[in-house]
Amino acid sequence: MIEIEQLTKRFGLFTAVDGISFDVEPGQVLGFLGPNGAGKSTTMKMITGFLAPTSGQVRVCGHKVEGDARDAKRVMGYLPEGAPSYGEMTVAQFLSFIADVRLLKGAERKQRTHAVVEQLNLQAVINQPVETLSKGFKRRVGMAQAILHDPQVLIMDEPTDGLDPNQKHEVRELIKGMAQDKIVIISTHILEEVDAVCSRAIIIARGRIVADETPQSLLARSPSGKLDDVFREITCAEVRS
């Protein structure tokens, strides 16, 4: 379970995230929506412990992200925006480094590494340096890294950004396959994605939550039956007011 209380982040005078609160239950796939600069990435960076909040707090599976950082980070897997990884390492070396840090040992380590390589179809590139791979493969390496330790909480910042339709489909299948008892949070601009994989959608604009419901009820708001229209209506209304 993730508990977020009055989370706020200011950069100088600019308030990127403005006192947002919500809980996420196991089994939920939460889609985080919002225009560029709405505060999606900043919120994710605070949940994963990369940025310290200006005020408010985040608890992940009972561990405070500030204060109990190591335990909180252990239960999370995180795919940062753009899926960074160490370019000069081969896929196998990179995953082995992550396995070291994640304290995976012996049979479990072998089994997990094998499983993620299989799941993300990395067999063909396993001995290639990451920097020589295509964008789609790099993204998959980033995802492999995030799920290697079979985390309770998976957080992905724009996991399908820049992928072709087939790759997007694969990523969505993977997310769907993960979910039962886990918490998944993904951020995206792509609204169809929310409809396809998420059980809950939060729309944020200018650092505040402006909608928090199921994709179906969001859809029901629109006379045209298109998520795009709902999105525009909600986020633009916020800006005008």
Place this chain on the structure above:
Amino acid sequence: MKNIAIILRRELSAYFATPVAYVFIVIFLVLSGALTFHLGGFYERGQADLAPFFNFHPWLYLFLVPAISMRLWAEERKSGNIELLLTLPITMAEAVVGKFLAAWLFTGIALALTFPLWISVNYLGDPDNGVILAAYIGSLLMAGGFLAIGACISATTKNQVIAFIISVVICFAFLLSGFSIVLDFFRAWAPQMVVDAIASLSFLTHFSSISKGVIDLRDIIYFISLIAFWLYANTVVIELKKAS
């Protein structure tokens, strides 16, 4: 401790996965050899010691060590990897120390590869090997000092060239802080106590006494505390700059 070792291993293998390691080692060996024999007059002096070799180390390090340290954090920030690294279950201090130790160990490897000089001088004469060992220790400590400065500066920017240039300038100031070129800058406005304190920070004076075979605890404490200070500054800088 285990996490430090994991980071260290990854960083060290990163040096050898790219040409950086080989270019550095070759240039270091060629330059240190050339300086020892040509400028240092290794043969002409007719003395069985490695003074002409170690005398050039501060100047070699001034340019070569920032070349090692410039990528430590600048690259991590530019590629966005810092976000991955710092959301793994390791602490900032472990990451900073692991990276620093990898770079230090790497310069240690380069330094150890100068052993043919030590063999030569033992073949040619009867040097005081205790002095040579002390000088190697001093040289390694000095390299650590340069590296800690460079690592901290590297965290202030995403641009490795900027990190290199600023590191060279700050290392230069530390190298010569006992000399008028640096002290005159402070004498005009700082109280005498500050000027004296700055004068006592010179790498050159601390290194030259060790390299003469005098292992004074104060010199060792100087280098260790200098390294500790800059690594602490390194964590502060990352904390401040990682969001940008």
